[in-house]
Amino acid sequence: MFYSRYFIPTVKEIPSDAEVISHQLMLRSGMIRKLAAGIYNYLPMGLRSIRKFEAIVREEMNRAGAIEMLMPSVQPAELWQESGRWQFYGKELLRFKDRKDNDFCMGPTHEEVITDMVRREIKSYRQMPLNFYQIQTKFRDEIRPRFGLMRGREFIMKDAYSFDVDSSAADSSYEKMYQAYHRIFERCGLNFRAVEADTGSIGGSSSHEFMVLADSGEDAIVSCNTCRYAANVEKAEARNVQSAAKAEQLPLQKTATPEMKTITDVANFLRMSADKTIKTLVYSSSAGEHVMALLRGDHDLNEIKLKNHLSWDEIEMATETDIQKITGSPVGFLGPVGLKQKVTVIADLAVQGMINVVIGANEKDMHFTNANLERDFAPDRFVDIRNVVTGDACPRCDSGKLEMWRGIEVGHVFKLGTKYSKALNATYLDADGKEQVIFMGCYGIGIGRTVAAAIEQNHDENGIIFPLPIAPFHCAVVALNTKDSGVMAAAEDMYKKLESSGIEVLFDDRDERPGVKFKDNDLIGIPLRIVVGSKGLAEGKVEVKIRATGEVQLLPIEDAVEHIC
Ligand code: ATP
Ligand code: MG
Ligand code: MG
Numbered sequence: 001m002f003y004s005r006y007f008i009p010t011v012k013e014i015p016s017d018a019e020v021i022s023h024q025l026m027l028r029s030g031m032i033r034k035l036a037a038g039i040y041n042y043l044p045m046g047l048r049s050i051r052k053f054e055a056i057v058r059e060e061m062n063r064a065g066a067i068e069m070l071m072p073s074v075q076p077a078e079l080w081q082e083s084g085r086w087q088f089y090g091k092e093l094l095r096f097k098d099r100k101d102n103d104f105c106m107g108p109t110h111e112e113v114i115t116d117m118v119r120r121e122i123k124s125y126r127q128m129p130l131n132f133y134q135i136q137t138k139f140r141d142e143i144r145p146r147f148g149l150m151r152g153r154e155f156i157m158k159d160a161y162s163f164d165v166d167s168s169a170a171d172s173s174y175e176k177m178y179q180a181y182h183r184i185f186e187r188c189g190l191n192f193r194a195v196e197a198d199t200g201s202i203g204g205s206s207s208h209e210f211m212v213l214a215d216s217g218e219d220a221i222v223s224c225n226t227c228r229y230a231a232n233v234e235k236a237e238a239r240n241v242q243s244a245a246k247a248e249q250l251p252l253q254k255t256a257t258p259e260m261k262t263i264t265d266v267a268n269f270l271r272m273s274a275d276k277t278i279k280t281l282v283y284s285s286s287a288g289e290h291v292m293a294l295l296r297g298d299h300d301l302n303e304i305k306l307k308n309h310l311s312w313d314e315i316e317m318a319t320e321t322d323i324q325k326i327t328g329s330p331v332g333f334l335g336p337v338g339l340k341q342k343v344t345v346i347a348d349l350a351v352q353g354m355i356n357v358v359i360g361a362n363e364k365d366m367h368f369t370n371a372n373l374e375r376d377f378a379p380d381r382f383v384d385i386r387n388v389v390t391g392d393a394c395p396r397c398d399s400g401k402l403e404m405w406r407g408i409e410v411g412h413v414f415k416l417g418t419k420y421s422k423a424l425n426a427t428y429l430d431a432d433g434k435e436q437v438i439f440m441g442c443y444g445i446g447i448g449r450t451v452a453a454a455i456e457q458n459h460d461e462n463g464i465i466f467p468l469p470i471a472p473f474h475c476a477v478v479a480l481n482t483k484d485s486g487v488m489a490a491a492e493d494m495y496k497k498l499e500s501s502g503i504e505v506l507f508d509d510r511d512e513r514p515g516v517k518f519k520d521n522d523l524i525g526i527p528l529r530i531v532v533g534s535k536g537l538a539e540g541k542v543e544v545k546i547r548a549t550g551e552v553q554l555l556p557i558e559d560a561v562e563h564i565c
């Protein structure tokens with residue numbers, strides 16, 4: 001590419017409305033320009049980087065067996081009404097009507113659309129596992145769009161959706177994506193952590209967020225310096241009931257039951273227990289549907305299964321009366337207050353002798369029965385992980401110390417269970433010809449956000465230092481004295497040789513002062529720079545500089561090309 005015929009509108013001044021460094025540098029290096037709040041033009045250099053990252057994502061998704069397709073960004077309201085999210089999603093969902101007065105929205109995510117496709121096309125267990133992905137534009141009417149591509153309203157996401165016959169098959173689809181995500185972010189050379197995450201408004205049973213570590217990150221995460229424990233602070237808080245008990249070696253009795261992943265598992269467990277007139281508090285905090293049910297007096301435990309499949313946000317949106325209506329009178333819900341408050345309420349009830357307790361968790365052997373609430377859940381024993389500081393003991397292992405980080409959420413993997421397939425009635429026939437509900441997972445990566453996060457981690461006072469895999473060009477060839485025909489000929493020759501061996505080269509042929517060229521080239525952050533000048537050329541040499549280290553080598557022209565290729 002000839003710089004003089006290309007379009008890289010660099011800017012010297014730091015734009016006043018850009019708070020974080022990646023936003024400043026993406027504007028200054030001419031990668032993006034704002035059209036409206038949270039809505040951007042991707043200029044040629046920005047687009048090249050984005051396409052590079054997309055290519056890595058595609059390769060790894062394909063390698064993991066996912067199948068690419070493309071869904072529309074405009075989605076009919078009916079599907080969202082079917083899933084219940086039309087009511088619950090809130091103002092981030094941009095809604096509008098067509099000329100016939102039908103309701104539509106701009107897709108912030110595609111669970112409904114893909115589940116609708118699958119329920120029409122998939123009939124048999126033989127057709128699964130399946131995992132569909134797309135790289136597509138999303139719209140979320142974010143309350144505070146900011147930081148450029150990091151929190152836009154219109155943004156590009158890779159989203160994938162897996163479909164499996166049962167929960168354990170879904171687990172292995174999840175694992176594949178989890179591994180693929182590791183490869184994707186490793187290939188970009190990013191410093192990241194996969195952390196246990198809250199399932200937020202998407203709901204489901206288990207999830208991990210992929211966090212690029214950066215001070216400007218909006219999320220707080222903790223990780224252990226010894227074991228692999230890492231969590232979003234929100235989620236870490238929810239884990240703490242188990243952690244506190246474990247850390248203090250309380251004589252809680254582990255259940256001999258299988259892993260209880262959902263409230264249904266907990267209900268099944270109760271159903272098998274000897275006491276048939278149980279007064280029970282069922283609490284499933286983590287992997288389950290995030291519900292807590294207080295069962296007063298005799299209660300048919302079958303109803304738990306049928307009635308308690310409400311996600312956190314559904315509970316949050318509903319009033320107590322709504323909940324009573326949905327669940328029937330014997331069941332009351334404690335809303336999504338902070339865990340600390342929940343624990344207080346539980347403790348109160350326990351002291352009054354009103355309830356028994358079962359604690360669910362998302363990890364094998366981390367379930368406890370016979371919890372003594374007064375002893376184990378006394379609020380003053382409860383450590384709020386939000387107050388944790390660097391150096392505190394790890395809740396998972398004995399020797400580790402916690403470290404606190406700020407992180408940018410670049411990817412997110414969820415086990416959805418049957419939340420959407422149930423709501424939209426996506427079923428299949430099993431080997432015995434019986435109808436079964438499909439198990440789903442969903443997996444997102446913010447494309448623009450990852451490129452921004454990479455810049456957040458890779459820059460210096462002069463500009464961007466692109467990791468090679470997502471750099472807009474691999475190499476810049478800078479011709480210093482454009483009036484010197486020998487220099488221009490040698491530089492162009494080098495440019496052509498490099499291009500023909502598959503290196504992407506930006507040939508800076510502009511009639512500008514060397515200072516201007518060096519400044520621009522540093523700002524746009526191309527990993528390798530070759531400078532061809534009259535002086536060096538007289539000795540048959542060019543200067544090769546590595547942007548990241550500043551390392552400079554004078555090499556004979558012939559060697560330079562070979563050296564790079
Ligand atoms: P956040 O917590 O930052 O609002 P999210 O949890 O709402 O993100 P997901 O629904 O998990 O986002 O979407 C998958 C991925 O899409 C995120 O991990 C992130 O990389 C990206 N993403 C989400 N919202 C935005 C946005 N407003 N701008 C750019 N990328 C985004
Ligand atoms: Mg969000
Ligand atoms: Mg999030």
Ligand code: MG
Nearest residue numbers: 200209409412
């Ligand atoms: Mg998320």
